Amino acid sequence: MLSPLKAYEIWFRCYGPQGWWPADSTEEICVGAILTQNTSWRNVEEAIAALKKRGWLSLKALCEIREEELCEAIRPCGFYRQKARYLKEFAISIERGFKTLDALFEKPLKEARNWLLNRTGIGEETADSILCYAGRHPILVIDNYTLRIGGRLGWWPGEWDKRQYAAAQRLLMDNLPKDATILGEWHALAVAHAKAHCKKKPSCGSCPLLIKGQTHPPSD
Ligand code: SF4
Numbered sequence: 001m002l003s004p005l006k007a008y009e010i011w012f013r014c015y016g017p018q019g020w021w022p023a024d025s026t027e028e029i030c031v032g033a034i035l036t037q038n039t040s041w042r043n044v045e046e047a048i049a050a051l052k053k054r055g056w057l058s059l060k061a062l063c064e065i066r067e068e069e070l071c072e073a074i075r076p077c078g079f080y081r082q083k084a085r086y087l088k089e090f091a092i093s094i095e096r097g098f099k100t101l102d103a104l105f106e107k108p109l110k111e112a113r114n115w116l117l118n119r120t121g122i123g124e125e126t127a128d129s130i131l132c133y134a135g136r137h138p139i140l141v142i143d144n145y146t147l148r149i150g151g152r153l154g155w156w157p158g159e160w161d162k163r164q165y166a167a168a169q170r171l172l173m174d175n176l177p178k179d180a181t182i183l184g185e186w187h188a189l190a191v192a193h194a195k196a197h198c199k200k201k202p203s204c205g206s207c208p209l210l211i212k213g214q215t216h217p218p219s220d
Contacts, residue, residue: 026105150172
């Protein structure tokens with residue numbers, strides 16, 4: 001069976017570095033991680049551009065602006081009322097609890113993760129995105145693409161879903177270096193692979209994982 005590390009090496013050669021997370025600041029990464037829930041990245045880019053234009057891409061600004069104004073700015077990314085509430089609560093609770101994002105990221109990984117998971121609207125995928133890409137903690141983000149690929153490559157039986165988030169994360173992290181850069185790149189490359197080849201209906205004929213002589217039974 002192709003190991004997660006071997007898949008990473010092949011993906012990296014095939015797709016190259018993905019440059020995640022595309023952002024100018026850790027605050028922008030956190031905002032993007034919250035806004036990207038249930039929408040495409042293109043929509044998030046639009047919402048982030050609107051926030052930047054208004055000078056609202058900072059915790060301080062997010063604390064101060066009115067929720068209705070925030071709704072208008074982030075409207076392109078969908079579920080904007082909920083997400084405006086999540087963003088404001090996130091910014092206010094960081095200000096109250098830590099003053100800065102860095103102070104949160106200096107906490108041990110488990111403590112920082114539990115704190116994030118106790119915020120409204122922040123689930124495991126969002127928390128781990130924030131911790132890996134903004135906090136530079138060695139933790140792997142699991143998403144539906146990874147769950148699909150892992151089932152097809154035989155890392156777990158069939159197509160797991162988000163209920164198996166922790167199990168998939170443990171299994172993959174046990175087989176990858178504990179390094180934030182590698183784990184961040186691994187996740188980005190898995191997304192690239194799922195979009196390029198391992199789609200819902202997979203393009204196995206041109207898949208680099210098979211071209212390189214590795215075989216596995218695609219599940220569909
Ligand atoms: S061979 Fe097909 S099922 Fe397997 S990883 Fe490649 S695209 Fe996905």
